[in-house]
Amino acid sequence: MMRSCSCLCVFRAPLALAMAALLWLNASPAIAQPPAGKPVSFINDIAPIFKESCFGCHGAKSPKGKLDMTKFATLRKGGTKDDPIVEGKPDDSYLMDVLVATDKKRMPPLESGDPLPKEKVALIQRWIKEGAKLDSGLKADADLVRELRVRWAPPAPPASYPFPVTVTAMAFTPDSKKLVVGGHHELNVFDATTGLLEKRVRTRSRRAMAMTFLPDNNLIVAGGRPGEEGDVRVYNIALKGKVEGGIEVLDGVNDKKVMIKQLGDSDDEILALAVSADGKKIAAGGCDRIVNVWDISGGVDKAKPEASIENHADWVFGVAFSDDAKKLYTASRDKTAKVWDLVAKESMLTFPDHQNTVYGIISASGGKAGLSVGEDNQVRMWSATGDKGGKSIRNANHGKPVFRVAAVPGKPMVVTCSADMTVRSWNAETLVAGKSMSGFTDHVYAVAASPNGNLVAGGAFNGEVRVFNLTDGTLVKAFNASPGLNQKK
């Protein structure tokens, strides 16, 4: 599907490794034929085929041939032609005609690739022969994309990783002692100074794209599965897990004491997340271009939707609140950074200078400025108030694309991470360069500063995590965040 966040092109990635990871992450089981005695199920057997091969053109929005296949009801209504299915009679069903045709009538169309594999065509044929039934309990007008998503069960993360997992999000625990790093369907908790893995928290989400601790010490994480689903979930990772091989394990998929709240549920990945300084608001945005804001002043379990903002023409990569939480800063693949007035509920200004993808954004100068980073290699500070709103104040060159920016708590300092394989610190006001922290052997996609302002961690495409002392830029610990990666099997 066109709107999908195709997994690894979120950022640019070295090819060989990208391919390996892609095969691993996207491996789907071969289609299984239901046993002869068991009837074919529309939702379990047929809808997944339609989703993979047909929804791209026959979706809910302007479907080709006016045929919307994303609901059983609209499929049976037909498009420019009538109902393409004659129950019990595959030979009389137009749907079968288009699947087996070899001329321009064929679906998917000749120019769009191979025909459906024979087993899949046979399965559809059998389903029609059995009466083209809809599963009991499923409504004819149910959104099949959502129904399939709800039915999807996440795999368990591998005990030891066959490939390194790209680090796309990290956060220090509130005591600054541990580092939570996103893995493959899990969050892994490491001791920040020894690099030892202490806890694994299973998640439904395939990967985390952003995470941060809430004032109540619960961890809020945004992410999902590229092109499939996006979510924002809140976890209590402080709970004691059951110990497996010396490591604590928590079930953040099914255990409601661990995964305590889900906010939002979308068709594609959530990439960005922010909590306001007073801890009363959350904002998240991603591939559907929308930024949602929730009021959590009554606790995260009582989160109330406050706003749903569609202000960008492409994926939202970054969100941040102004210090007073009255404005929202956003960064997008549409090559702009923007400021939204949450009180007046309107767009305030656009900062266009990056002229390329803007990956990260924070509020600066006590909320008077925005600080954004992007594909143009620059760290840019710009005015967010008055007549000069949207005008550049100053910028600093990183040499290569800059993926994230974070403020350092309690210090007039920001940190960035980049394709130049470094994590750097900068004066938050003057953008004078501080330390350049290196030793990574790949693009650094995630950066996190510790709440006590003493440490910074960078996480790279190849799973490397390096923790540095922010005062002098020295290395504290380096480790790979993919559990068991170098273990002999």
Ligand code: HEC
């Ligand atoms: C690349 C886009 C594309 C894909 C993928 C695709 N279709 Fe189509 N489909 C079309 C177009 C375009 C038409 C209209 C053709 C016409 O009117 O001549 C159409 C028309 C149809 C129709 C006739 C609808 C009507 O009432 O006129 C059926 C049935 C159909 N497609 C089934 C399928 C099925 C089943 C799949 C998946 C296996 C599929 N299509 C995948 C583009 C696509």
